[in-house]
Amino acid sequence: MLTGIVIDALDVARMDRFWSDATRGRTGGLRLRFVPTAQPKTVRKNRLHLDLAGGPGWEAEVARLLTVGATRVDIGQGDVPWDVLADPEGNEFCVLRPGHPGVLTDSGLVAICLDVLEEARCAQRTFWQSQADWQAVESHDWGVRLRRRPTSAVSLVMGPPAAPKQARNRLRLEVTRPDREPGEFLDAGGNEFHVTG
Secondary structure (H helix, E strand, O other): OEEEEEEEEOOHHHHHHHHHHHHOOOOOOOEEEEEEOOOOOOOOOOOEEEEEEOOOOHHHHHHHHHHOOOEEOOOOOOOOOEEEEEOOOOOEEEEEOOOOOOOOOOOOEEEEEEEOOHHHHHHHHHHHHHHHOOEEEEEEOOEEEEEOOOOOOOEEEEEOOOOOOOOOOOEEEEEEOOOOOOEEEEOOOOOEEEEEO
16 A cells, blocks of 8 residues: 655755645645655656645745745746745645646645656556555546545646656655565666555
8 A cells, every 4th residue: 555755855854844844744644754865856857746735825825835945946847837846955846726637635745746658657557556555546648646545635646747767766655565575666667666564
C-alpha cells in the first residue's frame, strides 16, 4: 500500500516544518518522511512533485505559502491555470485553483504527480496499481489517476511530460509491503521507490 513520500533534505527540520505548514497537516494519511542528504537539488524539474489545493482563496493561500518559505519558480510551465512554487530546497510543487480536475478538497495535499513517458504509461499504471494497492479512477490522453478509494482526497497522477532521468530522484514514493524485503527499488520507469515492512 502507498503510505508516504520520502524527500531528500539538506535541512530535515526546516523541510519538515515547511511541509507541515504547507499541507496544514492534511496529507490524506500519507507520511512525508525527510531523509538527510548532502547533495542539493541539481535538476531543473523533479520527476515527482506534490500538488496542493489552493481552495476558493487560492491567491491568499499562495501568499501564505510564500511567507512560510516557498518561492515562485519557472520550470517551463508557460501560462497555466495553477501556481508553480518551490519549497525551501528548490523542489517544485503546484497550488491548484478551484475547479481543477480531480481536486476533491479545498486544502492540503491533493495529488502526487509522477512524470511518465507516454509509451510507459500502461506499464507504470499496472506497476503502481499493484504496489500502491490504489485503483485507476481516470484515464485520459494526459495520463492516469489512481486513488486508494474513489473519494480519497489524494491521488497519484501519472503522465507526460517526463523529465529526463538525470540523477536519483529527490522525492520518492514509499509503500508498505509485508510480503517484500524492505529497501529501495526501481519502478517500471526507472524511478526509485522505498518498501517498508
